[in-house]
Amino acid sequence: MGQRILLVEDEANILEAIGFILSRDGWEVLGHGKGETALAEIERVAPDILVLDVMLPGRSGFDILRELRGQPETASLPVLLLTAKGQARDREQAMALGANAFLTKPFSNDELVATVRSLANGSAPRAAAGDDRRGGA
16 A cells, blocks of 8 residues: 555554554554644645544644645545544534544444545545444554
């Protein structure tokens, strides 16, 4: 695969686990942990796919996604939004803001890999349930 993923996640253990899972699948994974500097890091890294946590210090993933979709350079960047909150309104807000996929923590390793692969192929489901809690990050 060899495509570059930027993972914006402030919890080090989750960042490390997701990074391991995706790098094992052949992805180049870069991590970033601060919401307030995420946009600059996205611009600097120019990822093929963005995996974005909703709850970040300094700026929410929703705010970051809103700004990404408003810029021509990042309007079509595939974005997988992650959240610990599984509420329907969070999913609805993510989709309304233009997320390509949505996973609720905890999610299975297989579900994460399948969703990222789908994003890379341009065929990701608009939202993934995140209900399989076996072996996840």
